[in-house]
Amino acid sequence: MQGNGKIGASVMVAMASLMAGIGAVPVSARPVTLPALFPAPASIDLGTGHITLGTSVALVVAPGTDPETVALVRQILTNAGIETITTATRLSSKPDRPNIVLGTGDTAVVRDALARSNATLEAHAEGYTIASAAAGAGIVTLAGHDADGLFHAVQTFRQLAGRPDFPVLVIRDHPAMPIRGTIEGFYGAPWSMADRTKHLDFLATVKANTYVYSPKDDPYARDRWREAYPAATLSSLGTLAKTARRNHVDFVYAVSPGPSVCFSDPADVQALERKFDALRAIGVGSFYVALDDIEYTKWNCERDKTAFGPSSAEAAGVAQAQLLNAVQAGLSTKDPGARALIMVPTEYYDAKETPYKAALRKHLDPRIVVQWTGTDVVPPAISIPDAKAATKAFGRKTLLWDNYPVNDYAQTTGRLLLAPYARREAGLSGELTGILSNPMNQEAPSRPAVTGVAAFGWNDTAYDAERTWHFSARELAGGDERATAALLTFFDTQHMAPTFGSQPWQEQAPRLKAALEAVREALADGDTAARQRAIADLTARADAFATAPDIIRAGTIEPGFAVQSRPWLDAMQRWGRALQLTAAGLDAANRGSGAADRYFADAKRLASDAAAIKTISGATRFDGPIKIADGILDRFVADAPTLIAVGPSDRGEATTTR
Structure with missing residues (x-):
C-alpha cells in the first residue's frame, strides 16, 4: 500500500506538471493561426x-x-x-x-x-x-x-x-480599386460638421481614401452655387479638409450647378472656377460637378439654344461636355498634378445606348471620371457584364455610385438599412475605377454598410459580406462581445434593402424569421417536449431581443450610433417586450392555462405602441412610423394566439404581466 501511495503521488505530480504545461504553452510552441x-x-x-x-x-x-x-x-x-x-x-x-x-x-x-x-x-x-x-x-x-x-x-x-x-x-x-469611400449625396438633413469629422476618422480605419462633399441641401453647392460661402462655413470646410488629409482621405468638393447653369456662358465657367478657387485656398484639391436630377431637355438660357440648337438629350450631352472640359482644363492649368475632375451625368443609371450617352462619350475629356449608379438608381445587384456595358456606354471605366445604404427615398421610410453589403460580383475591380457609397442621413448607422463597401473596393475577390458585417458590429461595440451580439440582433431587424420597385434586394430579418418559423413548425408538428423546447428557446430569444437596446445604448463605442438610432431602439425594446409576452402566452397555452389570453392581449397592446413610434422629425427626407422586422415579428405576434388553443374551462385563471 505504501508503494502504491508513492506511485499515486508521482502520477499526481506528473499530471499536475502536464496540466500546468497545457496552460502555459511556450509562445514559440503555440500554433500560428491565420488572423x-x-x-x-x-x-x-x-x-x-x-x-x-x-x-x-x-x-x-x-x-x-x-x-x-x-x-x-x-x-x-x-x-x-x-x-x-x-x-x-x-x-x-x-x-x-x-x-x-x-x-x-x-x-x-x-x-x-x-x-x-x-x-x-x-x-x-x-x-x-x-x-x-x-x-x-x-x-x-x-x-x-x-x-x-x-x-x-x-x-x-x-x-x-x-x-x-x-x-x-x-x-x-494593396487596393483593388483606386477610389474607395463615400459620397454625402443624399437629400434631407445633411450631416453636421461633427458627424463628418467622425466619418472621416472612421473611413481611415477601413482603408477608404475618398469622401465627396455633395449634400443636396447645401444651398451654396446647388441652388445658390454662384455665391461665395459665408466665411464661417468656408472655415469649417477647411477644417474638414485638414481632417481628411490627416486620415489620408481625398476630400472632394462637389457643386451642382445643373438647375440654373448656362452651359455656353463664360461667366458661369468663371463662377465655377471662383468656387473651386475658394475651396483650393482652404486646402481642397479635388473637385466634382454633379449634373444629376435635373431637367436636361430644357435650356436654362437662350444663349444655349443659340450655341447648341433646340433642347434635347443629345444637345445636353454636348453642352455638358463643353462646360466640363473647360473646367478640367482650368484645373489642370492651376494644378497640373491635381486629380481628374469627377462628374455624375444626368443619365446616371443603366447602360443603355442613348443620344445623351453617345454625345457625352464623344465629346467629354477622357481624363474626366464619370459616375454611374448601376443598372438602376438602387440596383438589386451589379455584375461584371453590367459594368462592361457601362464602360462601353460612357467610353471609360466608371466610378460606381452605389445607392446603398442611403435612405432618402419613400420606400425607405421608417428604416435604417443595416444589412451586409452584398450582391456585387467579385471581379468588378477589373471594370470600375472605384466605388463610393451614398450613406444614410444617419452617419454612425451607415458604417456597417460602408465598411462592406470599403472592404469590397479594397479586395473584391476575397470579400466576405457576412464576416465583414460581423466585423463592423465588433468595431462599433469596441470589441465587447455582449454589445456585438446586441448590435447583430438589431441589425437583423433592419435587414431589408428596398429598391425603387416593389421587391427588396435583401430580405427582412432572416435570422429572426428562421427562428420564428422553427417555433411555428415545432408547435404544429412536434411532440410535447419539442413544443416546450421551442417555447423555451423563444423565451430566451425574446429576452435577448428586449434587452439589446439597453446594451447598445450602454455599450457601443460610438455614442452617435445610439443617438441616431434612438426611435428604432425604443421601438425594438417595445417589440421585444411584446415578444416576451407572446412567449409567455404560448407557454401558458401549452400548459392549458387561461392566462394565455391576458398575455396575448398585453402583447398586442405593446405591439401597437411600438408600431406608433415615428422617426426623428426632419432627420430624413420622409418621416414615418418606425419599422422593426416588419412582416416577420408583427405577423408572429398577431398569429400567436391562434397557434395553441386553450380549453374554455381554463379561461378564468388569473395572470400577471411580465
Whole structure:
C-alpha cells in the first residue's frame, strides 16, 4: 500500500506538471493561426512562432515618416498595453525588446528590416508590407510603398496588435480599386460638421481614401452655387479638409450647378472656377460637378439654344461636355498634378445606348471620371457584364455610385438599412475605377454598410459580406462581445434593402424569421417536449431581443450610433417586450392555462405602441412610423394566439404581466 501511495503521488505530480504545461504553452510552441483582417489583405503568408509585445517596445522610425502616422502607432501600442515606448533611428542587431519599424520602402532602415524578415516591399500605389520576424525579442516592420500605404499598414497593425501575441507572418497588400469611400449625396438633413469629422476618422480605419462633399441641401453647392460661402462655413470646410488629409482621405468638393447653369456662358465657367478657387485656398484639391436630377431637355438660357440648337438629350450631352472640359482644363492649368475632375451625368443609371450617352462619350475629356449608379438608381445587384456595358456606354471605366445604404427615398421610410453589403460580383475591380457609397442621413448607422463597401473596393475577390458585417458590429461595440451580439440582433431587424420597385434586394430579418418559423413548425408538428423546447428557446430569444437596446445604448463605442438610432431602439425594446409576452402566452397555452389570453392581449397592446413610434422629425427626407422586422415579428405576434388553443374551462385563471 505504501508503494502504491508513492506511485499515486508521482502520477499526481506528473499530471499536475502536464496540466500546468497545457496552460502555459511556450509562445514559440503555440500554433500560428491565420488572423481575420478587414479589409482582407491581398496575401498573408504565415511563419512559425509569435512575438510577445509585452510592456516595452522600441519604435524605429525612418526619416521622413509622417509624424501623425507615428503618433497613431504610439496610440495603438498604448491601447495594446505597452507601457514604455522608446524611439530609435536604427534597428538593433539583436533586439532586447520588440522593435517596431515604421517607414516607406525607399529608406535604408525599412530595407534592412524587410531583409531580416525575408520580405519585399509591395510595389502598388497605396500598398504596404507588414513583416514580422522572431529574431531576438522580435521585429515587426510596417513598410509602405508610399505614405498612404504606410498609413494603411498601420490600420492593419491596429487589428493585429489587439491579439495576445503577434504572429510571425508577411502581409503584402494593396487596393483593388483606386477610389474607395463615400459620397454625402443624399437629400434631407445633411450631416453636421461633427458627424463628418467622425466619418472621416472612421473611413481611415477601413482603408477608404475618398469622401465627396455633395449634400443636396447645401444651398451654396446647388441652388445658390454662384455665391461665395459665408466665411464661417468656408472655415469649417477647411477644417474638414485638414481632417481628411490627416486620415489620408481625398476630400472632394462637389457643386451642382445643373438647375440654373448656362452651359455656353463664360461667366458661369468663371463662377465655377471662383468656387473651386475658394475651396483650393482652404486646402481642397479635388473637385466634382454633379449634373444629376435635373431637367436636361430644357435650356436654362437662350444663349444655349443659340450655341447648341433646340433642347434635347443629345444637345445636353454636348453642352455638358463643353462646360466640363473647360473646367478640367482650368484645373489642370492651376494644378497640373491635381486629380481628374469627377462628374455624375444626368443619365446616371443603366447602360443603355442613348443620344445623351453617345454625345457625352464623344465629346467629354477622357481624363474626366464619370459616375454611374448601376443598372438602376438602387440596383438589386451589379455584375461584371453590367459594368462592361457601362464602360462601353460612357467610353471609360466608371466610378460606381452605389445607392446603398442611403435612405432618402419613400420606400425607405421608417428604416435604417443595416444589412451586409452584398450582391456585387467579385471581379468588378477589373471594370470600375472605384466605388463610393451614398450613406444614410444617419452617419454612425451607415458604417456597417460602408465598411462592406470599403472592404469590397479594397479586395473584391476575397470579400466576405457576412464576416465583414460581423466585423463592423465588433468595431462599433469596441470589441465587447455582449454589445456585438446586441448590435447583430438589431441589425437583423433592419435587414431589408428596398429598391425603387416593389421587391427588396435583401430580405427582412432572416435570422429572426428562421427562428420564428422553427417555433411555428415545432408547435404544429412536434411532440410535447419539442413544443416546450421551442417555447423555451423563444423565451430566451425574446429576452435577448428586449434587452439589446439597453446594451447598445450602454455599450457601443460610438455614442452617435445610439443617438441616431434612438426611435428604432425604443421601438425594438417595445417589440421585444411584446415578444416576451407572446412567449409567455404560448407557454401558458401549452400548459392549458387561461392566462394565455391576458398575455396575448398585453402583447398586442405593446405591439401597437411600438408600431406608433415615428422617426426623428426632419432627420430624413420622409418621416414615418418606425419599422422593426416588419412582416416577420408583427405577423408572429398577431398569429400567436391562434397557434395553441386553450380549453374554455381554463379561461378564468388569473395572470400577471411580465
